Amino acid sequence: xxMALDVGRWLKLVRCNRPLIHNMTNLVVTNxxxxxxxxxxxxxxxAYAHEEVEEMAKLAxxxxxxxxTLTPDLVAGMILAGRAAAEAQIPVVFDPVGVGATQYxxxxxxxxxxxxxLSVLKGNGGEISHMVGVGGSVRGVDAQTVGSGLREAxxxxxxxxxxxxxxxxxxDLVTDGQTVWVLSNGDVRLSEITGxxxxxxxxxxxxxxxxxxxxxxxxxxxxxxxxxxxxxVAAETAARMAQGPGTFVPQLFDALKALxxxxxxRRARLKDTxx
Amino acid sequence: xxMALDVGRWLKLVRCNRPLIHNMTNLVVTNxxxxxxxxxxxxxxxAYAHEEVEEMAKLAxxxxxxxxTLTPDLVAGMILAGRAAAEAQIPVVFDPVGVGATQYxxxxxxxxxxxxxLSVLKGNGGEISHMVGVGGSVRGVDAQTVGSGLREAxxxxxxxxxxxxxxxxxxDLVTDGQTVWVLSNGDVRLSEITGxxxxxxxxxxxxxxxxxxxxxxxxxxxxxxxxxxxxxVAAETAARMAQGPGTFVPQLFDALKALxxxxxxRRARLKDTxx
Amino acid sequence: xxMALDVGRWLKLVRCNRPLIHNMTNLVVTNxxxxxxxxxxxxxxxAYAHEEVEEMAKLAxxxxxxxxTLTPDLVAGMILAGRAAAEAQIPVVFDPVGVGATQYxxxxxxxxxxxxxLSVLKGNGGEISHMVGVGGSVRGVDAQTVGSGLREAxxxxxxxxxxxxxxxxxxDLVTDGQTVWVLSNGDVRLSEITGxxxxxxxxxxxxxxxxxxxxxxxxxxxxxxxxxxxxxVAAETAARMAQGPGTFVPQLFDALKALxxxxxxRRARLKDTxx
Numbered sequence: 048x049x050m051a052l053d054v055g056r057w058l059k060l061v062r063c064n065r066p067l068i069h070n071m072t073n074l075v076v077t078n079x080x081x082x083x084x085x086x087x088x089x090x091x092x093x094a095y096a097h098e099e100v101e102e103m104a105k106l107a108x109x110x111x112x113x114x115x116t117l118t119p120d121l122v123a124g125m126i127l128a129g130r131a132a133a134e135a136q137i138p139v140v141f142d143p144v145g146v147g148a149t150q151y152x153x154x155x156x157x158x159x160x161x162x163x164x165l166s167v168l169k170g171n172g173g174e175i176s177h178m179v180g181v182g183g184s185v186r187g188v189d190a191q192t193v194g195s196g197l198r199e200a201x202x203x204x205x206x207x208x209x210x211x212x213x214x215x216x217x218x219d220l221v222t223d224g225q226t227v228w229v230l231s232n233g234d235v236r237l238s239e240i241t242g243x244x245x246x247x248x249x250x251x252x253x254x255x256x257x258x259x260x261x262x263x264x265x266x267x268x269x270x271x272x273x274x275x276x277x278x279x280v281a282a283e284t285a286a287r288m289a290q291g292p293g294t295f296v297p298q299l300f301d302a303l304k305a306l307x308x309x310x311x312x313r314r315a316r317l318k319d320t321x322x
Numbered sequence: 323x324x325m326a327l328d329v330g331r332w333l334k335l336v337r338c339n340r341p342l343i344h345n346m347t348n349l350v351v352t353n354x355x356x357x358x359x360x361x362x363x364x365x366x367x368x369a370y371a372h373e374e375v376e377e378m379a380k381l382a383x384x385x386x387x388x389x390x391t392l393t394p395d396l397v398a399g400m401i402l403a404g405r406a407a408a409e410a411q412i413p414v415v416f417d418p419v420g421v422g423a424t425q426y427x428x429x430x431x432x433x434x435x436x437x438x439x440l441s442v443l444k445g446n447g448g449e450i451s452h453m454v455g456v457g458g459s460v461r462g463v464d465a466q467t468v469g470s471g472l473r474e475a476x477x478x479x480x481x482x483x484x485x486x487x488x489x490x491x492x493x494d495l496v497t498d499g500q501t502v503w504v505l506s507n508g509d510v511r512l513s514e515i516t517g518x519x520x521x522x523x524x525x526x527x528x529x530x531x532x533x534x535x536x537x538x539x540x541x542x543x544x545x546x547x548x549x550x551x552x553x554x555v556a557a558e559t560a561a562r563m564a565q566g567p568g569t570f571v572p573q574l575f576d577a578l579k580a581l582x583x584x585x586x587x588r589r590a591r592l593k594d595t596x597x
Numbered sequence: 598x599x600m601a602l603d604v605g606r607w608l609k610l611v612r613c614n615r616p617l618i619h620n621m622t623n624l625v626v627t628n629x630x631x632x633x634x635x636x637x638x639x640x641x642x643x644a645y646a647h648e649e650v651e652e653m654a655k656l657a658x659x660x661x662x663x664x665x666t667l668t669p670d671l672v673a674g675m676i677l678a679g680r681a682a683a684e685a686q687i688p689v690v691f692d693p694v695g696v697g698a699t700q701y702x703x704x705x706x707x708x709x710x711x712x713x714x715l716s717v718l719k720g721n722g723g724e725i726s727h728m729v730g731v732g733g734s735v736r737g738v739d740a741q742t743v744g745s746g747l748r749e750a751x752x753x754x755x756x757x758x759x760x761x762x763x764x765x766x767x768x769d770l771v772t773d774g775q776t777v778w779v780l781s782n783g784d785v786r787l788s789e790i791t792g793x794x795x796x797x798x799x800x801x802x803x804x805x806x807x808x809x810x811x812x813x814x815x816x817x818x819x820x821x822x823x824x825x826x827x828x829x830v831a832a833e834t835a836a837r838m839a840q841g842p843g844t845f846v847p848q849l850f851d852a853l854k855a856l857x858x859x860x861x862x863r864r865a866r867l868k869d870t871x872x
Contacts, residue, residue, distance in 0.1 A: 075627040077350040081516035092462030096393045099426035118646045151649035187642030241631035293850025301566025352625040356791035367737030371668045374701035575843025
């Protein structure tokens, strides 16, 4: 490790600031996303109407856009919210759920990328492989295969688009184009429940809300690393307490709530390398 | 206490009648609202299409309107359902979630108030402070500050609009304009999960469904007090069983289901004062 | 029993194939439906936009349509998805939630039946009584009464429309018009939570995805019997572990995940009779 990342300090700052996170997320996970943010110590709000998304986004500390159950109306709303946030230097994370599965998801993701200045692009390995152009595939909304040379392609994409790229999986990758972080916490139970990836997206938003405006890429990469690590360390605790995927979910919120800065720093498994 | 309120008797009546409750609620909480009503002993139905909301509302014992994730289409549907219910002397409770956070929420809440003869207006302390005009603020959908003189303003608003006003918080306030009830049950865990307030709104509807038509304000205030008290006493049990906010949710439904009339009467902490 | 149905073998096949199930389901249950499919060993995807439902349906092993919170837009989308699936010989199960409660649900169900070649029509006893024309009634979305002669009418309907008909209840009935299966597993807790019926619909889709194309009615009936039996046996386990309806839900997912082919075969309570 070339430099130490104090994840626990990030966690403390989130809890002190209790940032308001504006979520435009999918119909499947709204409840667990809200509960994950509350358990972390942030304040979730969901708002979708074109009539209010710009105003709500500007009130928030960060905005999380997730196209898991996209419609043309939702995509248009996301663009309104995302642009309003970006203009006010409020960070925006975008999760192109299921991109590559259908033409429409491909088209919608491209439109959002073109219209909204993003802080973080986050997906599973299959989605990000697809986005950064190294193949890879998704099946519905799950990663099926990851493209080869993903790390390098992510870093190049981050530099080209001036954003942080996050790919989740057995190992999670985070890069700002200069550094690539490899994160090894987590548990296989996360792949046995719906909404794991969507909760991570929302948590990244909560940590981005702590960055100093205008946010620097390097700091937003650290925020993303801290968010994923808190979530994954909590998941490890929850997996030990749970008997299956059903009991894992409530244990995950308990563990997120109980997570201490010391605990997460002690258990964090991070590696950073030059991109 | 100037008169005894037999909360347990109300609970028994709900369970005997198993009222059908038509919910038009937000995307975040539909599942927990349905489960809370089932655990209580009521029968939930969610219906949103303009083509059916009037018919569904008229089949119900009461209607719960919640604007947590409002859209123009949903607001129009709520007005259709609310008006149809009111015409058939079916009680309507309205929860102006997040009112005050954006212009659009303000406008939508005013439109619903103007168009639908409500039985109960229910929100958190910030929302109700805003509605009754004593300041107060919300942040996203959470109460941030409560206005001073809230109690008096609520009572005046109740008299002016001839409805019951409910403000939830560490202490819950219920008034029909003549009496102000102060309820002291509950647990801090309720603020650590999403949907607490929305579940209360739905439960109030279930108790309103037991009132004799045409419902009197005083009786509807008692119904609201009974609903909140059942929910909050169950929350106290759940908090003792839970290790965190995640395990609190399933415990809350278990406790609501297991709650006995005797138990709730023994544990109820109510105070009523002249408004 | 005239022939043995190896439910465990069906379960093994689902887990080996991990079929992608395209769900167009209601707003109340999306999360639990996704988690039930994951716990079983299938891969859920939810997609609603007209722009992508045909493509997504054709990628899936089966499609589950559920009109619990129907709108004209959703109904039109279901017809697009259902027709695309049927043309590609992909099985479609349809759950006419709350049919009979309102005129609009009646009309929407008839439109879907007329437009989409269904593999399985599945509802609770009240809904199916209504659909097959023997009276019966629903209250909101719950069965209130079941028509007399339901079994015979279901078999006749199955023969006339060349599909499998499933009616859930204390006993579940499944028929392809030739055989009527009577299933006696399950637990009363299933009626105390929201989404039981919707999860069964999704699980039937997962088992239909295993049938050889073009699917034969007799095989699809067996798939339905196997799906319901796996779910109900898991529910029996969960009920023993749970203290109430709240803790029952996580236990249900744990039990579905842990269910072994041997266990389900040993505990299955099936009877098949000539229609």
